[in-house]
Amino acid sequence: MASSMMWEVGHRVWLLDAGQWLPASITAVTVTDVSFASAYGRNATHPRSKLTHDMVMPMHHTSAEGVEDMAVLGDLHEAAILYNIQQRYCKDKIYTYIGSIISAMNPYKAVNFLYGDDVIKTYMNRQLGELPPHIYAIANEVYVSMWKMGQNQCVLISGESGAGKTESTKFILSYLSSMSQMKMAGDRQSNLSVEAAILESSPILESFGNAKTVYNNNSSRFGKFIQLNFAEGGNIQGGKISDYLLEKNRVVRQNPKERNYHIFYAMIAGTTPEEKAFLKLGTPESYYYLNQSGCVSDPTINDVQDFSKVRSAFLVMKLSAQQIMDLLGVVSAILHIGNITFVTAAGAQISDRSVLDIASNLLGLDMFAFGDALTQRRMVLRGEEITTPLSLEQACDSRDSVCMSLYSNAFRWILDRINDRLQGKENFKFVGVLDIFGFENFEVNRFEQFNINFANEKLQEYFNKHIFSLEQHEYTKEGINWADIEWVDNAECLDLVERKLGILDLLNEESKFPKGTDKSLLEKLHSNHKDNAFYIKPKVSNNKFGIRHYAGDVFYEVTGLLEKNRDTFRDDMLKVLKDSKSDFVYDLFEYMQFSEQGAGGAGGGGGGG
Numbered sequence: 255m256a257s258s259m260m261w262e263v264g265h266r267v268w269l270l271d272a273g274q275w276l277p278a279s280i281t282a283v284t285v286t287d288v289s290f291a292s293a294y295g296r297n298a299t300h301p302r303s304k305l306t307h308d309m310v311m312p313m314h315h316t317s318a319e320g321v322e323d324m325a326v327l328g329d330l331h332e333a334a335i336l337y338n339i340q341q342r343y344c345k346d347k348i349y350t351y352i353g354s355i356i357s358a359m360n361p362y363k364a365v366n367f368l369y370g371d372d373v374i375k376t377y378m379n380r381q382l383g384e385l386p387p388h389i390y391a392i393a394n395e396v397y398v399s400m401w402k403m404g405q406n407q408c409v410l411i412s413g414e415s416g417a418g419k420t421e422s423t424k425f426i427l428s429y430l431s432s433m434s435q436m437k438m439a440g441d442r443q444s445n446l447s448v449e450a451a452i453l454e455s456s457p458i459l460e461s462f463g464n465a466k467t468v469y470n471n472n473s474s475r476f477g478k479f480i481q482l483n484f485a486e487g488g489n490i491q492g493g494k495i496s497d498y499l500l501e502k503n504r505v506v507r508q509n510p511k512e513r514n515y516h517i518f519y520a521m522i523a524g525t526t527p528e529e530k531a532f533l534k535l536g537t538p539e540s541y542y543y544l545n546q547s548g549c550v551s552d553p554t555i556n557d558v559q560d561f562s563k564v565r566s567a568f569l570v571m572k573l574s575a576q577q578i579m580d581l582l583g584v585v586s587a588i589l590h591i592g593n594i595t596f597v598t599a600a601g602a603q604i605s606d607r608s609v610l611d612i613a614s615n616l617l618g619l620d621m622f623a624f625g626d627a628l629t630q631r632r633m634v635l636r637g638e639e640i641t642t643p644l645s646l647e648q649a650c651d652s653r654d655s656v657c658m659s660l661y662s663n664a665f666r667w668i669l670d671r672i673n674d675r676l677q678g679k680e681n682f683k684f685v686g687v688l689d690i691f692g693f694e695n696f697e698v699n700r701f702e703q704f705n706i707n708f709a710n711e712k713l714q715e716y717f718n719k720h721i722f723s724l725e726q727h728e729y730t731k732e733g734i735n736w737a738d739i740e741w742v743d744n745a746e747c748l749d750l751v752e753r754k755l756g757i758l759d760l761l762n763e764e765s766k767f768p769k770g771t772d773k774s775l776l777e778k779l780h781s782n783h784k785d786n787a788f789y790i791k792p793k794v795s796n797n798k799f800g801i802r803h804y805a806g807d808v809f810y811e812v813t814g815l816l817e818k819n820r821d822t823f824r825d826d827m828l829k830v831l832k833d834s835k836s837d838f839v840y841d842l843f844e845y846m847q848f849s850e851q852g853a854g855g856a857g858g859g860g861g862g863g
Contacts, residue, residue: 261280261283261288261302262280262283263280263281263282263283264279264280265279265280265312266278266279266312266313266317266318267279267280267290267310267311267312267313268310268311268312268313268329268333268334269290269292269298269309269310270308270309270310271292271296271298274333275311275331275332275333276292276293276294276296276333277292277293277294277313277317277333277337278290278291278292278293278298279291279293281297282299285302286301286302286303287299287300287301287302288300288302288305290310293337293340313329314327314328314329314334315328316328316329317329317334317337317338320338320341320342321338322350322351322383322386322387323350323351323352323353323383323387324338324350324351324352324357325351325352325353338350339357339359342359343359343361346361346365346368347386347387348360348361348365348368349386349387349388349389350387351382351383351387354382354395356387356388356389356391356392358389358413358417358418358422359418360416360417360418360421368388369425371432373388373390374390374428374429374432375432376390377390377391377393377394377429378394378432378433378436379394379398380394382394382395389422389425389426389429390425390429392409392426393409393425393426393429393430393433394429394433396408396409396426396430396685397429397430397433397685400484400683400685401488404683405683406683406684406685406686407683407684407685407686408685408686408687408688409426409685409686409687409688410688410690410713410717411423411426411687411688411689411690412690412692412710412713412717413692413693414469414692414693414694414805415467415469415470415473415691415692415693415694416467416469416470416473416692417692419474419689419690419691419692420460420464420472420474420689422689423480423687423689424453424456426687427452427453427456427480427482427687428453430482430490430685431449431452431453431490433488434449434484434488434489434490435449435489436488437487437488437489438487438488438489448490448491448492448493448676448678449490450570451493451570451571451672451675451676452480452482452490452493452676454566454567454570454571455495455567455571455672455676456567457560457563457564457566457567458564458567458568458571458668458672459478459495459668459669459672460472460474460516461515461516461517461520461560461561461563461564462515462516462517462664462665462668463475463476463478463497463500463515463665464515464516465504465508465512465513465514465515465516466512466513466516466549466552466555467509467512467696468509468511468512468696468697469696471552471554471555472516472555474689474691475500475501475504475515475691475702476497476498476499476500476501476665476691477497477498477499477688477689477690477691477709478495478496478497478498478688478689479495479496479498479686479687479688479689480493480494480495480686480687480689481493481494481495481496481684481685481686482684482685482686482687483678483679483680483682483683483684484682484683484684484685485679485681485682486682490678491678491679491682492676492677492678492679492680493673493676493678494673494676494677495669495672495673495676497665497666497669498690498709499691499705499706499709500662500665501702502658502659502661502662503658503700503701503702503818504702505543505588505657505658505661506543506592506654506657506658507546507654508546508547508549509547509696509697509698509700510547510548510549511547511548511549512547512549513544513547513549513550513552514543514544514547515661516555516557516560517564517585518538518541518543518544518585518588518589519538519544519550519551519555519557520557520558520560520561520564521533521535521561521582521585521586522535522536522537522538522557523557523558523561524557524558524560524561524562524564524565525561525582529579529582532579533582533583533586533616534586534590534612534616535586535589538550538551540593541589541590541592541593542592542593543588543589543592543657544589565578570675571671571672571675572675573671577671577838580836580838580839581664581667581668581838583616583617583836583838584616584617584660584661584664584838584839584842585661585664586616587612587613587616587617587660588657588660588661590609590612590613590616591609591613591653591656591657591660592653592654592657593609594606594609594610594613594628594653596629596646596649596650597646598646600643601629601630601643601644601645602628602629602643602644602645602646602648602649603629604625604628604629607621607625610624610625610628617660617831617834617836617839618834618835618836618839619830619831619833619834619835619839620830620833623830623833624830627652627656627824627826627827627829627830628644628649628652628653628656628827629643629644629649629652630642630643630644630826631643631644631648631824631826632826633826651817652824652827655823655824655827656823656827656831658823659823659843660842663842663843663846664842667841667842690709690710690713691706691709691710692706692710693706693707693710693803693805694706694707695707695805695806695808698811699808699809699810699811700810700811700814700815700818701814701815701818701819703808703810704810704815707801707803707805707808708751710803710805711744711747711748711751711803711804712748714744714804714805715744715745715748718741718742718743718744722741742804744803744804746787746788747788747801747802747803747804750783750786750788750789750801751801755782757779757783757801760775760778760779760782761775761815761816761819762819764778764816765816765819765820770816771816772797772812772813772814772815772816773797773812775812775815775816776797776799776812779799779812780799787802788801788802789801789802790802790807790809792809797811797812797813798810798811798812799812825848828843828846828848829848831843832844
């Protein structure tokens, strides 16, 4: 095609440059050469005799002009999709359809004209595609489909970390809440009460479940499924929020330039002087769980303002003043426990018991029993109680484990209170919103990234099955003239992780061995999977293994993998917490059961993921 192409200045083409197709314009034509300028700033000149179809192709007018729905693009390749999104993005048109799917690009700035009550009203009861692409149009389609099809509906929000999933979820909820208000005529006040609780749950969940990462200053460190129950009249009459995989390890350690959960910094910045005195709060820099990453603040985060929003949201959830202070007491106690250090003297000993005293008072614990649980292991053997001193490393693990358990159980308590507030009838249909954590590939990827990416791999399998496999099967069944679309099946990647003697199986097996180490785990992984096409054994010997995920290759640091998987929360520590004088602390651990191994056995972990 290229040899017969009319070379005219101004014509739009696709030019292959360094192995990539680029959108380009012809800028000059001579007897021997053709010059091009790509839309991305690259210039190139090539001999006319060398310009073949494999090097340059004419651009379809839909690609040159840009389209709202990429299903109608005349050029069907990756470069055309990226160029179309880029053209729209530069015009603050961050939404683009792909049929009934919407692609949303995070603008990393406020685009105020895109949202608000007036925009919501514009999209109400309009057909998908009738107006420019928008997240509100998807929310409207879900709401209308619930009535049209008489079935429950679900919105799936997925993407990489920092893609804007949390904000998209809030826009969906805001739209559905507005639709509910429009449909409610009589008992309007009651309706608004539930809707307010749904919207006000966001500041609380973000504060306790989101954190600054290297890619995103408000990254969700848990997944959630929000179920909105609708009445036959069209209004929201209740709801429920389920959480998945809270990143407990972030409470005790963070990667460089990242922060712990927002609530720690917001509490320190936003509490009153009286509250600070009661909670014995210092500055973020004074706490090991906050200062270890070298990042305690961010210019884009207003901790004082965020805490004010959380406090207001607590009131909407009808938490009492005592419940709020009890909760903050637990959050503060975690910071103080993190500052407990140990020295060696016939086993680990607490170096400064004044910090232990503060934490014990906040949690209503016996200071001596708590100190013993941090530095000793008690177990019952043949009816006799045996006490064994812990090493320094074991004592630090014990300290970190109780803090992770305190935080995850407090998070679960918050979720239960929110669900109590949202509780309503479930006698009609519901709309679900699944906000799942995005695929992650950091400079250093650990246990948390492994879990997150595995969950995303499972989600991709579901997407493949329903969007490609089942749809194409349905077309073939109905006799529709249809050319099969080739798509990447990630079943083998999942098989590597899930099957017998797969990565998860070996990880759990090695975690059960008392002498199991990260190194012995890595050796078994290499030995069992070095020939697997989806497993990557690094060429240079190090503490990593790799997986070829659907979204790209990721190398995982094996150091600390067994420790995090074991989650060493012991029964003797659980007993100390259940003996708390604080009803609040007791309630956090009431559901947790002692193991069958006696006071030294591995406890239930701490809930919440």
